[in-house]
Amino acid sequence: MVNKEKNYTKLITGLLVIVALMFGFCFALVPFYDAFCKATGLLGKTTDQRVRIDSFSTIDTSRAITVELVANINSRLHWTFYPDIKRVNLHPGQVQTVIFKAQNLMNRTVVSQTIFSVSPFQAARYVKKAECFTFSPQTLQAGQRADLPSVFFIDKDLPAEIKRITISYSLLEAGSRY
Amino acid sequence: MSAIPDTHSHDLHADEHHDHGPAKGITRWIFTTNHKDIGTLYLWFSFIMFLFAGSLAMIIRAELFQPGQQLVDPNFFNQLTTMHGLIMVFGAVMPAFVGLANWLIPMMIGAPDMALPRMNNWSFWILPFAFGMLISTFFMEGGAPNFGWTAYAPLSSSTAFSPNSTDFFIFSVHMMGISSVMGAINVIVTIFNLRAPGMTLLKMPIFVWSWLITAFLLIAVMPVLAGAVTMLLTDRHFGTSFFHAAGGGDPVLYQHIFWFFGHPEVYIMILPAFGIISEIVPTFARKPLFGRTSMIYALSAIAFLSFIVWAHHMFTTGIPVTATLFFMYATMLIAVPTGVKVFNWISTLWRGCITFETPMLFALAFIVLFTIGGLSGLMLAIVPADFQYHDTYFVVAHFHYVLVPGAIFSIIAAAYYWLPKWTGHMYSETLGKIHFWLSAIAVNLVFFPMHFIGLAGMPRRIPDYALQFADFNKIISIGGFLFGAAQILFLYIVIHTIRGKSGKRATGPVWECAHGLEWTLPSPAPYHSFTTPPVVK
Numbered sequence: 001m002v003n004k005e006k007n008y009t010k011l012i013t014g015l016l017v018i019v020a021l022m023f024g025f026c027f028a029l030v031p032f033y034d035a036f037c038k039a040t041g042l043l044g045k046t047t048d049q050r051v052r053i054d055s056f057s058t059i060d061t062s063r064a065i066t067v068e069l070v071a072n073i074n075s076r077l078h079w080t081f082y083p084d085i086k087r088v089n090l091h092p093g094q095v096q097t098v099i100f101k102a103q104n105l106m107n108r109t110v111v112s113q114t115i116f117s118v119s120p121f122q123a124a125r126y127v128k129k130a131e132c133f134t135f136s137p138q139t140l141q142a143g144q145r146a147d148l149p150s151v152f153f154i155d156k157d158l159p160a161e162i163k164r165i166t167i168s169y170s171l172l173e174a175g176s177r178y
Numbered sequence: 179m180s181a182i183p184d185t186h187s188h189d190l191h192a193d194e195h196h197d198h199g200p201a202k203g204i205t206r207w208i209f210t211t212n213h214k215d216i217g218t219l220y221l222w223f224s225f226i227m228f229l230f231a232g233s234l235a236m237i238i239r240a241e242l243f244q245p246g247q248q249l250v251d252p253n254f255f256n257q258l259t260t261m262h263g264l265i266m267v268f269g270a271v272m273p274a275f276v277g278l279a280n281w282l283i284p285m286m287i288g289a290p291d292m293a294l295p296r297m298n299n300w301s302f303w304i305l306p307f308a309f310g311m312l313i314s315t316f317f318m319e320g321g322a323p324n325f326g327w328t329a330y331a332p333l334s335s336s337t338a339f340s341p342n343s344t345d346f347f348i349f350s351v352h353m354m355g356i357s358s359v360m361g362a363i364n365v366i367v368t369i370f371n372l373r374a375p376g377m378t379l380l381k382m383p384i385f386v387w388s389w390l391i392t393a394f395l396l397i398a399v400m401p402v403l404a405g406a407v408t409m410l411l412t413d414r415h416f417g418t419s420f421f422h423a424a425g426g427g428d429p430v431l432y433q434h435i436f437w438f439f440g441h442p443e444v445y446i447m448i449l450p451a452f453g454i455i456s457e458i459v460p461t462f463a464r465k466p467l468f469g470r471t472s473m474i475y476a477l478s479a480i481a482f483l484s485f486i487v488w489a490h491h492m493f494t495t496g497i498p499v500t501a502t503l504f505f506m507y508a509t510m511l512i513a514v515p516t517g518v519k520v521f522n523w524i525s526t527l528w529r530g531c532i533t534f535e536t537p538m539l540f541a542l543a544f545i546v547l548f549t550i551g552g553l554s555g556l557m558l559a560i561v562p563a564d565f566q567y568h569d570t571y572f573v574v575a576h577f578h579y580v581l582v583p584g585a586i587f588s589i590i591a592a593a594y595y596w597l598p599k600w601t602g603h604m605y606s607e608t609l610g611k612i613h614f615w616l617s618a619i620a621v622n623l624v625f626f627p628m629h630f631i632g633l634a635g636m637p638r639r640i641p642d643y644a645l646q647f648a649d650f651n652k653i654i655s656i657g658g659f660l661f662g663a664a665q666i667l668f669l670y671i672v673i674h675t676i677r678g679k680s681g682k683r684a685t686g687p688v689w690e691c692a693h694g695l696e697w698t699l700p701s702p703a704p705y706h707s708f709t710t711p712p713v714v715k
Contacts, residue, residue, distance in 0.1 A: 026405025
């Protein structure tokens with residue numbers, strides 16, 4: 001029985017290590033999933049990296065992409081929030097600036113965060129942002145207005161079968177619990 | 179291939195140890211480290227939880243008896259479906275299998291007890307507290323959790339959408355997880371260290387094999403569930419944004435993590451059932467199990483595949499087509515090892531000398547009805563079809579077919595099969611057969627029409643429905659009440675048997691053709707068995 005006890009300790013330790021690893025694996029899934037979604041554009045996620053606009057970059061005038069811009073406001077947030085352009089035809093490589101008109105109609109200061117997503121998700125990797133207010137939280141005092149710029153272009157490598165892209169901007173209160 | 183024990187000395191041996199009987203009174207149960215006592219505690223606990231969660235289902239069926247709002251308000255209805263699911267999965271099915279493991283694994287492998295008896299006591303006694311806490315949420319302000327047993331974010335991760343009692347739900351899931359993991363570790367350590375001489379791994383009874391694989395599934399995925407609910411807790415109260423879009427998180431991530439746990443969990447609830455059926459069918463067909471080794475490989479294959487199919491629960495969340503195709507084919511692949519098992523059971527029956535005692539009746543019903551549930555699972559695996567079936571009663575029909583006439587029937591079959599060994603008394607065959615026929619008819623009355631109303635578009639988890647579903651819902655409710663009543667009869671039969679009122683005493687082997695070490699012991703099995711290991715040839 002004595003040497004059996006030793007066996008137990010080894011085996012139990014091994015099993016407990018599996019338990020701990022699987023608990024850790026659960027949390028490791030969070031960054032992994034995020035990286036996976038950004039790399040593949042899954043769920044329309046794009047990287048938050050600023051892309052430098054090369055002024056000499058060529059524009060592919062052989063085709064035009066219809067880009068639609070959708071602004072959504074979380075229902076608990078009493079704001080106005082809309083783009084100055086709803087739809088635009090762009091050549092790949094052509095830089096577009098869109099101004100979002102926002103006003104905080106609430107009687108308190110609100111820190112907002114806008115979530116940027118692209119549909120169809122296959123196009124997400126090809127939407128490049130040069131400057132965008134979604135990169136950081138935006139604070140508006142009670143009643144304050146702001147023009148929020150979003151500067152982007154569509155990469156020339158966009159697959160030919162994609163003719164129309166919808167970009168959604170969802171405005172939420174930062175750190176809110178819905 | 180089944181283990182042929184060397185029987186010459188253990189009856190005598192058990193007699194020598196009569197002085198080590200159980201302690202008297204309630205302390206016997208509180209402080210017990212005996213695998214048979216703990217098995218009994220688990221089984222009774224799961225039976226009580228089964229009746230409790232079943233009575234929640236009775237209220238659900240009463241509400242759905244006719245269209246319109248009848249008895250309960252929609253929010254309470256949601257609490258009922260949530261708690262019914264949670265308690266049935268974690269409180270009824272899983273503890274019942276752990277109870278069977280406790281009772282049977284040491285007797286089947288010729289061990290004197292489980293390897294870690296004190297941890298065994300602890301892993302049981304956590305459960306009444308976990309479920310006491312979970313059930314107490316019904317009496318809290320705001321009521322019990324109401325987001326479904328899957329606790330999808332953001333319904334569960336936001337304090338704005340879910341009741342405050344969600345925190346109690348989270349802690350009770352942690353406790354259940356600790357209990358399950360300890361139980362699983364105990365099973366693995368017992369099987370690896372306490373097998374009788376000659377009991378090689380491949381000679382082990384299939385029930386023990388099925389539990390060994392289940393135990394590995396448990397230690398692999400219960401920590402993942404614990405992690406998922408921990409993230410819910412920190413999202414609710416500590417400002418994290420694992421599942422909050424506003425903070426950079428993603429609610430769909432919750433579904434990925436949950437189903438990474440949830441799909442292996444499905445097999446945790448069915449692999450021991452496969453083991454039970456593989457013990458019962460050969461006994462009453464009077465033939466050795468056909469394809470014994472392939473059964474073990476099939477169990478392992480199912481366990482492996484269960485880790486790579488989780489997203490078939492999420493086809494409608496907008497995952498890419500290539501991913502849905504992968505998960506569709508991987509899911510369909512599970513039909514292969516499952517088919518191997520079903521065909522092996524049928525081949526075991528083929529030209530067997532079959533008698534139809536109650537355990538066999540439940541086992542045969544299992545084979546037929548579980549297969550129906552498996553086939554509707556294949557239908558759900560087809561991506562375009564799933565877009566129609568998703569979140570309808572078709573899904574409810576599917577998972578109830580695999581869980582009620584699947585897992586629950588196997589547990590009932592196991593209870594009838596081993597009850598004479600546990601208690602020393604035969605159950606009443608007449609009452610057992612009445613119980614079987616009531617259950618078998620009622621279960622189909624409840625769950626078969628759900629396929630039809632599901633295909634016609636009745637959504638699940640809704641307290642009201644369109645008028646065209648009224649007739650089928652009435653039939654389903656009547657079937658439900660009948661099924662519930664039949665289980666009260668089961669309770670009576672079990673108590674009747676334990677008290678020895680049915681008259682007949684069980685012999686040592688109990689059944690004419692039962693093989694395995696547990697049948698070499700006298701009935702009732704002595705409090706301490708195999709203190710000297712038997713020799714398996």
